Amino acid sequence: MDNKKDIVLLKGNEVIAKAAIRYGYDGFFGYPITPQSEVLETLAADKPWETTGMVVLQAESELASINMLYGAGCTGKLVFTSSSSPGIALMQEGLSYMAGNELPGVIVSVGRGGPGLGTIQPGQADYYQAVYGGGNGDYNTIVLAPNSVQEMCDCMGKAAELTFKWRMPVIILSDGVLGQMMEKVELPPYRPRRTDEEIAKQCPWATNGIGLKNRKYNFMSTLELDPQVMEDRNQKMAAKYRQVEAEEVDYELYRVDDDTEYLIVAYGISSRISMKAIDLLQEAGMKVGMLRPKTLWPFPNKIISQLSERIKSILCVEQCEGQMINDVRLATEGQATVFHSGRSGGMVSSPMEIVEDFKSMARERMSNKWPKGYWMK
Amino acid sequence: MNETPMHYCPGCSHGVVHKLVAEIIEEMGMEEDTIAICPVGCAVFAYRYVDVDWIEASHGRAPACASAIKRLWPNKLVFTYQGDGDMACIGTGETIHALNRGENIAMIFINNAIYGMTGGQMAPTTLMGMKTATCPYGRQADLHGYPLHITDLAVQLEGTCYVTRQAVNTVANIRKAKKAIRQAFENSMNKKGTSLVEIVSTCASGWKMTPEQANQWMVDNMFPYYPLGDLKNTVE
Ligand SMILES: Cc1ncc(C[n+]2csc(CCOP(=O)(O)OP(=O)(O)O)c2C)c(N)n1
Ligand code: SF4
Ligand SMILES: [Mg+2]
Numbered sequence: 001m002d003n004k005k006d007i008v009l010l011k012g013n014e015v016i017a018k019a020a021i022r023y024g025y026d027g028f029f030g031y032p033i034t035p036q037s038e039v040l041e042t043l044a045a046d047k048p049w050e051t052t053g054m055v056v057l058q059a060e061s062e063l064a065s066i067n068m069l070y071g072a073g074c075t076g077k078l079v080f081t082s083s084s085s086p087g088i089a090l091m092q093e094g095l096s097y098m099a100g101n102e103l104p105g106v107i108v109s110v111g112r113g114g115p116g117l118g119t120i121q122p123g124q125a126d127y128y129q130a131v132y133g134g135g136n137g138d139y140n141t142i143v144l145a146p147n148s149v150q151e152m153c154d155c156m157g158k159a160a161e162l163t164f165k166w167r168m169p170v171i172i173l174s175d176g177v178l179g180q181m182m183e184k185v186e187l188p189p190y191r192p193r194r195t196d197e198e199i200a201k202q203c204p205w206a207t208n209g210i211g212l213k214n215r216k217y218n219f220m221s222t223l224e225l226d227p228q229v230m231e232d233r234n235q236k237m238a239a240k241y242r243q244v245e246a247e248e249v250d251y252e253l254y255r256v257d258d259d260t261e262y263l264i265v266a267y268g269i270s271s272r273i274s275m276k277a278i279d280l281l282q283e284a285g286m287k288v289g290m291l292r293p294k295t296l297w298p299f300p301n302k303i304i305s306q307l308s309e310r311i312k313s314i315l316c317v318e319q320c321e322g323q324m325i326n327d328v329r330l331a332t333e334g335q336a337t338v339f340h341s342g343r344s345g346g347m348v349s350s351p352m353e354i355v356e357d358f359k360s361m362a363r364e365r366m367s368n369k370w371p372k373g374y375w376m377k
Numbered sequence: 378m379n380e381t382p383m384h385y386c387p388g389c390s391h392g393v394v395h396k397l398v399a400e401i402i403e404e405m406g407m408e409e410d411t412i413a414i415c416p417v418g419c420a421v422f423a424y425r426y427v428d429v430d431w432i433e434a435s436h437g438r439a440p441a442c443a444s445a446i447k448r449l450w451p452n453k454l455v456f457t458y459q460g461d462g463d464m465a466c467i468g469t470g471e472t473i474h475a476l477n478r479g480e481n482i483a484m485i486f487i488n489n490a491i492y493g494m495t496g497g498q499m500a501p502t503t504l505m506g507m508k509t510a511t512c513p514y515g516r517q518a519d520l521h522g523y524p525l526h527i528t529d530l531a532v533q534l535e536g537t538c539y540v541t542r543q544a545v546n547t548v549a550n551i552r553k554a555k556k557a558i559r560q561a562f563e564n565s566m567n568k569k570g571t572s573l574v575e576i577v578s579t580c581a582s583g584w585k586m587t588p589e590q591a592n593q594w595m596v597d598n599m600f601p602y603y604p605l606g607d608l609k610n611t612v613e
Contacts, residue, residue, distance in 0.1 A: 060474035064441035071442030207430035219424040
């Protein structure tokens, strides 16, 4: 295996598979679901078990896949799963167990329109699912939000690093457009998988038996009968979460400068469409720029608060009926009004639709009907 | 074995099986090479007793958890330890598929015909006519369906190499059960496929009996329905 970079034209889902092999992942466990089935299909075609030694297994359900991830994470291996909305819904209990035991593991979520079986067309209606989770208890997961095929690739590397650095599951929240569209991408060089000795050194907490004669046995359990002990565990995790919030926020600004009057906040595919809308609006003389969260948890609260102080209003663009908008509103600390723009159920905004929503927002602002900070959707 | 105050009720089969597991791991010299998966059920605290690395899986998912681990650590002894509610009810899907894939793991199945941990509710293995907290007038086919013979199902699956039903109520049976568990562990190490060792067990508390009564009740009622002995062995 050469260790040079390769430039190729690929679908987002295919890139997830190829990046995992190159970043030295130890295993993949997943169940087919549109629009992400190419992840497992690509892995099956590439047969990494013959080259890097990576394990690939089609599980019997998403319930099984997440529990396979859980088991693997307990032993210190670097593993991932990939699914879409209803499949990620099934994984929530397992995610809570992973978070509760402070385990590594990467979950790729390629969103489609919902609720229920929904559509197989792209959607961003799983923001709450990813950021707030459906699993029980006090926990967070890091959520990365790529907006290009290249970033799908890069996120696999970043997630691998963060999940061990912080010992918590990392979700890569993508969508059906990013999963299915083809773009030019630079694949990273091959990185060898860690040896057993390296795993033992990096993960002394892992339940893999290594070195047991010279240490106390390890165990993974989320059950605490004593509520005080449970609270202590929660507080320790909460302290870690506050640290992640302080250190790992990532975002990008697009055409924001000192004169910016209006802000669009968008992630994933919505940010790509919004860039086009912003170009059109700027041509028409509007002073509008975009803030794109690259991490949805931790959320870029500080920069949104700072910008809110000096702008007229915010348009939150997402392909759902409005989920991230509530985090944006909280981040403004009441200093700016936030409006919604977006389609749902598998429909995707056109740049012109965003331009139209922007214009009606600007008219609302100019009519001064809404006092500063009024929450309007 | 660790010095841990016993959390099991007097006479509970779990304690005996734990001791067998601990003895076998020691005899095989596998302490550094064992990854054990415990269930949600009374055996949730199994890790307190046997000092190897343990993972507590969520309710029913131990076979999925173990499948991934054995594939990632093919030279380790990987086994699950599960109750009847865990293995044969909420986790039936994971159980059947791990068995059917022929995962090189051992599965120890404590069949006490009841949900011990949650206070004695009906299990998929509860006998016809048997009274539990959720079938207080006795299990009836029209209301509750029939007991699930998951071990017999396992025999049909091509991935299984060893399927056996044992008990730990007498010294002779304990010896046989120990031999069976050791065989299952060796199968995991030798990558022969999946081994399933059912232990027909008592739950004196759930059955609302004394330990002696429970043992006798098991002999009189459980053994005729779940007969002891090897059901499949392709390794010999
Ligand atoms: C998802 C989920 N559902 C329900 C429970 C509650 N629960 C805990 S143990 C148990 C039954 C255990 O019975 P069994 O597997 O037969 O084990 P035993 O205690 O009899 O050994 C149940 C229903 C749970 N912990 N998790
Ligand atoms: S409730 Fe039943 S299974 Fe649980 S410890 Fe007591 S006797 Fe054993
Ligand atoms: Mg039981």
